Amino acid sequence: MIDEALRVFNELDSRDFRILTGIETGMKYFEWVPIEEINKYTRIPFEKLEYKLKKLVRNKLVVRTTQPYEGFQIYFEAYDALALNAFVKRKSISAIGDEIGVGKESVIYEAILPPELAIGEPVPVVIKFHREGRTSFKQIKRVRDHLGDREHFSWIYAARLAAQREYGIMTTLYPEVSMPKPFDHNRHAIVMELAKGSLLSKTRLLDPQWYLDEILKQIKITYSLGVIHADLSEYNVFVSEEGVQLIDWPQYITPEHPHADEILERDVSNILTHFFRKYGIKRELDETIREIKSQAGKNAEDRNEGGESRSGKGTVEELDLEETPEEGFEGDVFQEEDFEAQDFEAEEFEAEDFGAEKINIEDLDARDFKKAASKKDASGKG
Ligand SMILES: Nc1ncnc2c1ncn2[C@@H]1O[C@H](COP(=O)(O)OP(=O)(O)O)[C@@H](O)[C@H]1O
Numbered sequence: 001m002i003d004e005a006l007r008v009f010n011e012l013d014s015r016d017f018r019i020l021t022g023i024e025t026g027m028k029y030f031e032w033v034p035i036e037e038i039n040k041y042t043r044i045p046f047e048k049l050e051y052k053l054k055k056l057v058r059n060k061l062v063v064r065t066t067q068p069y070e071g072f073q074i075y076f077e078a079y080d081a082l083a084l085n086a087f088v089k090r091k092s093i094s095a096i097g098d099e100i101g102v103g104k105e106s107v108i109y110e111a112i113l114p115p116e117l118a119i120g121e122p123v124p125v126v127i128k129f130h131r132e133g134r135t136s137f138k139q140i141k142r143v144r145d146h147l148g149d150r151e152h153f154s155w156i157y158a159a160r161l162a163a164q165r166e167y168g169i170m171t172t173l174y175p176e177v178s179m180p181k182p183f184d185h186n187r188h189a190i191v192m193e194l195a196k197g198s199l200l201s202k203t204r205l206l207d208p209q210w211y212l213d214e215i216l217k218q219i220k221i222t223y224s225l226g227v228i229h230a231d232l233s234e235y236n237v238f239v240s241e242e243g244v245q246l247i248d249w250p251q252y253i254t255p256e257h258p259h260a261d262e263i264l265e266r267d268v269s270n271i272l273t274h275f276f277r278k279y280g281i282k283r284e285l286d287e288t289i290r291e292i293k294s295q296a297g298k299n300a301e302d303r304n305e306g307g308e309s310r311s312g313k314g315t316v317e318e319l320d321l322e323e324t325p326e327e328g329f330e331g332d333v334f335q336e337e338d339f340e341a342q343d344f345e346a347e348e349f350e351a352e353d354f355g356a357e358k359i360n361i362e363d364l365d366a367r368d369f370k371k372a373a374s375k376k377d378a379s380g381k382g
C-alpha cells in the first residue's frame with residue numbers, strides 16, 4: 001500500500017524521482033524499461049544508476065526482471081510517491097497524515113494545505129489516490145504473454161484517467177454543486193477539501209426529511225448542469241450541520257448517455273431506498289425523477305433568461321475516453337527524442353527546492369499530524 005511509499009518517501013532524492021519518472025515515461029513504450037533508456041532519460045552514469053535502482057527495488061518502488069531482457073517497471077507505490085512529490089513541490093500539501101478512507105477503487109489520506117502567502121489557517125484536505133486497474137504483479141506476470149501492445153501500461157492509464165475525469169468534473173461543478181473543493185491533480189491523485197461531517201451510511205440523522213431534500217436538491221442542480229453522478233448512494237454522500245456534500249465523481253455521465261435515464265433512476269432509487277429502510281420515509285421514485293427533470297429544465301431556462309452566461313463552465317460534454325491525457329500517452333512509434341528534455345518536468349525534480357518542503361516522517365503519524373496542524377494553527381504562520 002501507499003504506507004510503503006510514504007515510509008521511503010523521505011529517503012528519496014531528486015535523482016530517485018528522476019529515475020522513477022524515467023521508468024514511468026519509458027513504460028509508455030516498453031513493457032520493461034531497459035537500463036539504457038533510463039540512463040538516456042536521467043543522464044545518471046550507469047554505475048550510480050545501477051546502485052540506485054537496486055535500492056529502489058529493495059524499497060519495493062521498482063520491480064526488475066531479467067527475462068526476456070533486463071528491464072524495470074514501477075509499482076503503484078512509486079506512482080504514489082511521484083504524485084506526492086509533485087504536490088509537495090507545488091505547495092499543494094505541506095504534510096500528510098493517516099489513511100482515512102479506502103474505497104472500491106481508491107485510498108484516501110488526510111493532508112494539510114498550507115495557507116496562501118503563509119497567512120491564515122492551513123486547510124485540512126485529503127489526497128485521493130485512484131487505484132483503478134490495479135492488478136497484482138503476480139497477475140501481471142501470469143498474463144504477460146497475452147497482453148497486447150501497451151496493456152502493460154493499463155493500470156497507470158486507468159488510474160490516471162479516472163483521476164483526471166474526477167478532477168475535471170469537480171472543477172466544473174464546484175461550487176454550484178455541494179462537494180469538497182477540488183484543489184489540485186497530478187497523475188492518479190487529487191487534492192481536495194476534507195468533506196464536512198460524516199458519511200450518510202454511518203450517520204443516524206435527527207432530521208432525515210431535510211437531508212433527503214438537500215440530497216435531491218443537489219441531484220437536481222447536478223442534472224441541470226448536464227451531469228448525472230452515476231454512483232450515488234449513502235456511501236458517497238457526506239452529511240453535516242451545514243448540509244450535504246456529494247463525493248466520488250469519476251464515473252459521472254451526461255444525459256446523452258444511452259442509459260442515462262436508468263442510471264439517474266438508480267442514483268435516486270439508492271438514496272430513496274436508504275431513507276426508506278433507515279427512516280421509513282416514503283417517496284415515489286417516478287414522481288421524484290419527474291421533479292428532478294422538470295426542475296432541471298427550469299433551472300437551465302432561468303439561467304439563460306438571467307443572461308448569466310456560464311461559458312466554459314456550463315453544461316458538460318462527455319470526455320472522450322480515448323483522448324490522450326495531457327502529457328501524451330500515445331505516440332505510436334517510440335522516438336528517442338521523446339525521452340529527452342521536453343518530457344522532463346523540471347518542476348518536479350529540482351533537488352534544491354525539494355529539501356525545504358520535504359514531508360517529515362513524523363508527520364506521517366496521525367497524532368503527530370494533528371500536533372503539527374495545531375502547532376501551525378498556534379504559530380499562525382503555517
Ligand atoms: N473529501 C473527502 N473527505 C473525507 N473523506 C473522504 C473524502 N473523499 C473520500 N473520503 C473517504 O474515502 C472513501 C472512498 O472515497 P471515494 O471518493 O468514495 O472513492 P471510491 O471510488 O473508492 O469509493 C469515502 O467513502 C470516504 O469515507
Ligand SMILES: [Mg+2]
Nearest residue numbers: 103235236248
Ligand atoms: Mg465511494
